Amino acid sequence: xxxxxxxxxxxxxxxxxxxxxxxxxxxxxxxxxxxxxxxxxxxxxxxxxxxxxxxxxxxxxxxxxxxxxxxxxxxxxxxxxxxxxxxxxxxxxxxxxxxxxxxxxxxxxxxxxxxxxxxxxxxxxxxxxxxxxxxxxxxxxxxxxxxxxxxxxxxxxxxxxxxxxxxxxxxxxxxxxxxxxxxxxxxxxxxxxxxxxxxxxxxxxxxxxxxxxxxxxxxxxxxxxxxxxxxxxxxxxxxxxxxxxxxxxxxxxxxxxxxxxxxxxxxxxxxxxxxxxxxxxxxxxxxxxxxxxxxxxxxxxxxxxxxxxxxxxxxxxxxxxxxxxxxxxxxxxxxxxxxxxxxxxxxxxxxxxxxxxxxxxxxxxxxxxxxxxxxxxxx
Amino acid sequence: xxxxxxxxxxxxxxxxxxxxxxxxxxxxxxxxxxxxxxxxxxxxxxxxxxxxxxxxxxxxxxxxxxxxxxxxxxxxxxxxxxxxxxxxxxxxxxxxxxxxxxxxxxxxxxxxxxxxxxxxxxxxxxxxxxxxxxxxxxxxxxxxxxxxxxxxxxxxxxxxxxxxxxxxxxxxxxxxxxxxxxxxxxxxxxxxxxxxxxxxxxxxxxxxxxxxxxxxxxxxxxxxxxxxxxxxxxxxxxxxxxxxxxxxxxxxxxxxxxxxxxxxxxxxxxxxxxxxxxxxxxxxxxxxxxxxxxxxxxxxxxxxxxxxxxxxxxxxxxxxxxxxxxxxxxxxxxxxxxxx
Numbered sequence: 001x002x003x004x005x006x007x008x009x010x011x012x013x014x015x016x017x018x019x020x021x022x023x024x025x026x027x028x029x030x031x032x033x034x035x036x037x038x039x040x041x042x043x044x045x046x047x048x049x050x051x052x053x054x055x056x057x058x059x060x061x062x063x064x065x066x067x068x069x070x071x072x073x074x075x076x077x078x079x080x081x082x083x084x085x086x087x088x089x090x091x092x093x094x095x096x097x098x099x100x101x102x103x104x105x106x107x108x109x110x111x112x113x114x115x116x117x118x119x120x121x122x123x124x125x126x127x128x129x130x131x132x133x134x135x136x137x138x139x140x141x142x143x144x145x146x147x148x149x150x151x152x153x154x155x156x157x158x159x160x161x162x163x164x165x166x167x168x169x170x171x172x173x174x175x176x177x178x179x180x181x182x183x184x185x186x187x188x189x190x191x192x193x194x195x196x197x198x199x200x201x202x203x204x205x206x207x208x209x210x211x212x213x214x215x216x217x218x219x220x221x222x223x224x225x226x227x228x229x230x231x232x233x234x235x236x237x238x239x240x241x242x243x244x245x246x247x248x249x250x251x252x253x254x255x256x257x258x259x260x261x262x263x264x265x266x267x268x269x270x271x272x273x274x275x276x277x278x279x280x281x282x283x284x285x286x287x288x289x290x291x292x293x294x295x296x297x298x299x300x301x302x303x304x305x306x307x308x309x310x311x312x313x314x315x316x317x318x319x320x321x322x323x324x325x326x327x328x329x330x331x332x333x334x335x336x337x338x339x340x341x342x343x344x345x346x347x348x349x350x351x352x353x354x355x356x357x358x359x360x361x362x363x364x365x366x367x368x369x370x371x372x373x374x375x376x377x378x379x
Numbered sequence: 380x381x382x383x384x385x386x387x388x389x390x391x392x393x394x395x396x397x398x399x400x401x402x403x404x405x406x407x408x409x410x411x412x413x414x415x416x417x418x419x420x421x422x423x424x425x426x427x428x429x430x431x432x433x434x435x436x437x438x439x440x441x442x443x444x445x446x447x448x449x450x451x452x453x454x455x456x457x458x459x460x461x462x463x464x465x466x467x468x469x470x471x472x473x474x475x476x477x478x479x480x481x482x483x484x485x486x487x488x489x490x491x492x493x494x495x496x497x498x499x500x501x502x503x504x505x506x507x508x509x510x511x512x513x514x515x516x517x518x519x520x521x522x523x524x525x526x527x528x529x530x531x532x533x534x535x536x537x538x539x540x541x542x543x544x545x546x547x548x549x550x551x552x553x554x555x556x557x558x559x560x561x562x563x564x565x566x567x568x569x570x571x572x573x574x575x576x577x578x579x580x581x582x583x584x585x586x587x588x589x590x591x592x593x594x595x596x597x598x599x600x601x602x603x604x605x606x607x608x609x610x611x612x613x614x615x616x617x618x619x620x621x622x623x624x625x626x627x628x629x630x631x632x633x634x635x636x637x638x639x640x641x642x643x644x645x646x647x648x649x650x651x652x653x654x655x656x657x658x659x660x661x662x663x664x665x666x667x668x669x670x671x672x673x674x675x676x677x678x679x680x681x682x683x684x685x686x687x688x689x690x691x692x693x694x695x696x697x698x699x700x701x702x703x704x705x706x707x708x709x710x711x712x713x714x715x716x717x718x719x
Contacts, residue, residue, distance in 0.1 A: 005582070005616070020716070265711050266708070268711055269707075281692075282700065283699070283700035284647065284695065284697055285696045289648065291625075291641075291644050292648045295624055295628050296620065296621070369609065369613035369614065370609060370613070373610070378604075378612060
C-alpha cells in the first residue's frame with residue numbers, strides 16, 4: 001500500500017521550465033488570441049499544426065536521437081504537452097503516435113519499423129490510431145475476437161474494431177488481434193499489427209457520430225485484409241503484455257485533468273475581478289484540485305523518467321483527474337453570471353456534451369478503481 | 380529529509396505506538412490530561428524540534444519539524460502538539476524564556492473579529508496570543524493561561540478541549556518573531572499544521588479500513604472481495620493520496636514565494652479529503668466503526684474537527700479564488716504553473 005500513496009515531490013528541471021516559455025510563445029504566434037475549445041474536442045485534428053510542432057522538435061521529444069528524436073526528458077515532454085493542452089491547441093492528429101505508438105515501437109518494434117515510422121511521426125506527418133476495443137470487447141480487452149491468420153508473406157485479418165479515434169483520417173492503426181485461436185489462457189495468443197489505414201484492401205472505416213455531433217471515433221471492419229509480415233509488432237502472442245505497457249503511457253498525463261480546463265479559464269473571465277464569496281470559493285476549489293493533481297501527475301512523470309512502472313499511481317491520477325474534469329462544468333454552470341457570453345456558453349456546452357467520455361476512455365472509472373484495489377491487496 | 384529528521388520520526392513513531400494507545404486517547408477525551416504521554420514527548424525533545432539550538436532545541440527547519448505532525452495525526456495525539464511545536468519555534472530567541480517550559484497553545488485572531496477557539500486552553504500553561512498592530516506587524520504575547528479569561532471549555536467534535544479567549548489580552552508590548560512577521564503567515568502555518576495532521580489521520584483511517592475489509596466476512600467471504608467495497612476503498616485511497624501530496628507540497632513550499640498559495644491549497648484540498656475520506660472509512664467499517672469501542676472514531680472525529688480549524692475549505696478556497704480573479708483569466712494558467 002505504501003507505494004500507491006507515495007508521490008515523491010518532483011521539481012521540474014530548469015530546461016523544462018525554459019521550454020515552457022518557448023511553447024507559450026509558439027502557441028501565441030501560431031494560434032493567436034482567438035477563442036479556443038478544449039484540446040481533445042472535434043476541431044483538434046490539424047495536420048498543419050502537427051507538422052509545425054514536428055519542425056520544432058516537439059514530437060518524439062524523449063526518443064533517441066538516432067531516429068530523429070529529441071533525446072529529452074519526460075519532464076520536458078510533460079511541460080510541452082501541458083502547455084499545448086491548457087492553451088486548447090489542436091494536438092489531435094499526432095497525439096496517439098507521440099504518446100504511445102512511438103514508445104511502443106521503441107520498446108517492441110523491429111529496427112526496420114523504427115527506422116521507417118519514427119522519423120515520419122517525429123516530422124508530424126504520420127498519424128496513428130488505436131485498434132483495441134471491439135463490439136463485444138470494451139473493458140474486457142482480453143476477449144477480443146478479431147483474428148489474424150498466417151498466410152504466405154503475412155497475415156489475413158478478419159473482424160471489427162471499435163471506438164478507434166481518428167481512424168478515418170490517420171495513416172496507421174496498431175491493431176490488437178488474436179493470432180492463436182486456442183491459447184493456453186485468455187491473455188495468451190494475442191499480437192499487435194500495424195495496419196495501413198489508407199492503402200489496405202478489405203478494410204472499411206466508418207465514422208460514428210457521438211452525442212455531441214462530432215464523428216471522431218470509428219468502426220473499422222476487416223474482411224480478409226492482408227497485412228505484411230513485417231508489420232507485426234514484437235513477438236506473436238506477446239500482445240497482452242505490449243498492450244498493457246502501452247496503456248501505462250495513457251493514464252497519468254496532463255490530458256487526464258485538463259479536458260475541461262477552458263471552462264475554468266472562461267468562467268474566470270465571466271466572473272471578472274470582483275467575485276462573490278461563493279464564486280471565489282468555487283474558483284479556488286478548482287485551483288486547489290488542479291494544483292494538487294498536477295503535482296501528482298508530475299511526480300508520475302518522475303517515476304517514468306526513472307524507469308519505474310507506476311501502474312497504481314497512474315490509475316490514481318486518472319481517477320482523481322477524471323472526477324475533477326467531470327466536476328468542472330457542473331460547478332461552473334451554477335456560479336456563472338446570468339449574463340455570461342455565448343462564447344462561455346459554447347465552451348461550457350461543449351464540455352458537458354463530452355464529459356461522459358472522460359471517465360470511459362483510457363480505462364473506465366470502474367476498471368481503474370479495480371486496479372487501485374489490487375494495489376491495496378484487496379483482490 | 381535529513382538524517383536527524385528521519386531518526387526523530389522513527390523514535391517518535393515508537394514512542395506514540397507505545398504511549399498513545401486507545402486507552403490514553405479515550406482518557407484524554409474524558410478530560411484527563413495525558414501526563415505520561417506529554418512527559419515522554421518532552422523527554423525525547425519533540426516539542427523542541429524547531430526551536431533553535433541556542434535555546435536548547437533541535438534546530439530543525441519548520442518543513443522538517445512539521446513532518447512530526449503527520450504522526451500526531453496518525454496516532455490522534457490528544458495534545459496541542461502542533462501549537463507547542465510552532466509556538467516554541469516562534470518564541471525562539473525573541474520571546475520570554477519561561478514560555479519554553481510547559482504546554483503551550485496559540486490564540487489566533489479570527490478574520491471575523493475576536494479569536495479562533497483556543498485548542499486545549501484548559502491544559503496549557505502558556506498561551507501565545509497573537510495581535511495585529513496598527514502597522515500590520517504581528518505582535519506575540521506569551522501569557523500565562525491563569526492571566527487570561529476563557530469561556531467554559533467544550534470538547535468539540537474530537538473531544539479535544541477548546542475555549543474562547545474572552546479577556547486579559549495585553550494592550551501593549553509583546554515581541555515580534557521573524558518566523559511569523561504577519562498574521563497571514565501565522566494563520567497559514569497553523570492551517571498547514573492541520574493539513575499535515577489530516578493527511579496522517581487519513582492514512583491511518585485507510586489502513587484501518589483495508590485491514591477491516593480483509594478480516595470481516597459476510598456472505599461467506601471477506602467484504603474486501605466485493606467490488607462495491609473495493610471501489611469505495613479505491614476512492615478513499617485517491618483522497619488520501621491527494622491530501623498527502625497537497626500537505627507535503629505545503630511543506631516543500633515553506634520559505635518560497637509560493638508558500639501562501641501552497642498552504643491555502645493544502646488546507647482546502649486536505650480538508651475536502653477529510654470529509655470524503657471519513658465518510659468512506661465509516662461506511663466500510665459498518666456498525667462496528669460507529670461504536671466507541673473501535674478506534675476509527677479517534678481519527679474520523681479529528682478529521683471533522685481539524686478541517687474546520689484555522690479556516691475551513693471554503694475560507695481557503697475563496698482566498699485562492701479572489702487572488703485568481705484579481706490576476707484575471709489570461710493569468711490563470713501561468714499562475715497555476717508558477718514556480719516563483
